[in-house]
Amino acid sequence: MKQSTYEHWKTIIDDQEKSGCSVKDYCKEHGISDKSFYNARKRVSAKESDVKIVPVKIETRRNTTIMINGVPVFIQDDTDSKALAAVVKACMSL
Secondary structure (H helix, E strand, O other): OOHHHHHHHHHHHHHHHHHOOOHHHHHHHHOOOHHHHHHHHHHHHHHHOOOOOOOOOOOOOOEEEEEEOOEEEEEEOOOOHHHHHHHHHHHHOO
């Protein structure tokens, strides 16, 4: 989905959700076919759920902070790796 198309449909989908109207009523009011709306919503949702892996340089420090999906995660030197993995997984689902 092109960025401009994505932004166009993202705006429409957000507007529908904020309107409180059903998809059927919203689409009828705005001259959009239900099928087009649902297809676009599926594509927008898939694009938003793309996982991006970013390389991270590990430095030996006592404490460090990393950003995961815009969430700062403070890590102490003695942080349990399983607990850290659970935090990373939770942040990735935001």
